[in-house]
Amino acid sequence: MLRFLYHNYRFYFMVFFSFTLYAQYPVDTIYLSIATPSASMPGLRQSLIDNSVPDPVQITRITEYNAQWDWYPTHEYAKIQPWNANATIYKFYSVAIYDARTFQLIRTLPGSEIYPSYWSNTDPDILYGFKENGDLKIYHVQMDSVELIDHIYFDSANHVDYDIFKLGPGEGNIDRFDRFVAFAAKKQTDLYVIVYDLQNRRIVTTKRFIDAWGNNNSPQYIDWVSVSQSGQYVGIMWDHNTTDETHPHNGHYGVEIYDSQNMQFLRRIARYGNHGDFGYDTSGREVFVQFWGETGTLNMYYLDSGERIVLSSHPDFGGEGHISCRNLQRPGYAYVSQDDRSGQMVAVRLDTTGRFEHFGHHFSSAENYTKSPMPCPSPDGTKVMFKSDFGQANDPDLVYTFIAQKAPVNAVSSAPFRGWKLYPNPVRNILHFSLPVHRIILYDSTGKQILNISLETVTYDIDLSILPPGTYFIRTDYGTRLLIKR
Secondary structure, eight states: OHHHHHHHHHHHHHHHHHOOOOOSSOOEESOOOOOOOOOOOOOTTOEEEEOSSSSOEEEEEOOOOBTTTTBOOOOOOTTSOOBOTTSSEEEETTTEEEETTTOOEEEEOOGGGTOSEEEOSSOTTEEEEEOTTSEEEEEETTTTEEEEEEEOSEETTTTEEOSEEEETTSSOOOOTTSOEEEEEEEETTEEEEEEEETTTTEEEEEEEETTOSOSSSSOSSEEEEEEOTTSSEEEEEESTTOBGGGSOBTTBOSEEEEETTTOOEEEEEESBOOSEEEEEOTTSOEEEEEEOSSTTOEEEEETTTOOEEEEEOOGGGGSSOOEEOOOTTSTTEEEEEOSSTTOEEEEEESSSSOOEEEEEEOOOOOOSGGGOOOOEEOTTSSEEEEEEOTTOTTSTTOOEEEEEEEOOTTOOOOOSOTTOOEESSSBSSEEEEEEEEEEEEEEETTSOEEEEEEEEEEEEEEEOTTSOSEEEEEEETTEEEEEEEO
16 A cells, blocks of 8 residues: 555656646636635745635745845736736836746846836837837837837927826727827816827827816826727726716716727716726627726726626625736736735626636735735736735835736645545545535646536535546645545
């Protein structure tokens, strides 16, 4: 018996260190409210497995405090993509570029010369720089060079020399084809929304909103403007966190949609503006996904009709959080965080099925805006970059950057559910569980899935007598274990 066990466990360790077997996405389920488990922060470039969620998620820490920069390096925001178009590298602000495989620094960036910078959605070698003085620049990664492509501080068609010129500000994006982008500009107290064609390097259209900027350096009456992912629409979110028409500005409020080619008003899709992003539903229609002011609702709105679909009415979505649809290569999902409540990160399917993928917990105290996790998915949606202090609320500046993704099938971890057991192991026929299970997935030693059972009733036992002898990985609601079948 001991010899049998020794040889099988020796084989198991060979498999564990020889393969990293990733499936792409966590299993989709109904939304499950799961409290943040106890866990210690992993070291730099080390990982932990969050086994509390339906499908274990690997969370890897990729930063440490940089004394030279006097900064905890982080990505910018949930709606600003840190990865380039093919996810081989990523950036932190306009400060530095890192290798996405090794998490090692590749080079520093030109900083203020290109800030704020946004990755091209089609060319992995290009960063666009949208300067507040109206300079439009391209940074070529391989050549480590900056090219000035246009200067649009002065609008000759409208005879306006702008006082301030911003992308978004902060929450604007380029469309998925690298064609159109929307700017917000100030002249005295007026707001100008400018749609610009990046490929032909010309202003497409401009719309003036009288007194809608105000006297501040940042817009006083809007939160942001942005083109949609197709570039067909421009969205304006007015007066963030004010409810419907109680605080209109010259009749403008909520989230409004315009035609990007002429800035003609089309419709108001929401009477209330909150954290949200533009994306596509599973059928290919463009939507805006956001939290609503009412407790516990997560919604999407169709840009072509204004129809509202409630994606979830669970109270967990009634608190603070962020939404990102920067997974441009994986339409049909929005990635959502909860700063409080259960502290989870999920990908919600953009249809009426009510299905979610649980990308684990962020473990952050989220005590201030810096520590808000602000998760942003990679372009293909397989990974999520987020910020966390792992509960270290005593230091207001301390925050690290992490990546969450579906754990390899052979990532065996006892944390955080150390109490669950399966026995006997090795097993001949009936396998017993110490906790109730609803789903059982079995993989062979190469990572091939050979059994996937969703149980209608809670079970503590399962008959495995039909399985041939060998080494397996068994995954349940509580995580993954090595299983020897005799």
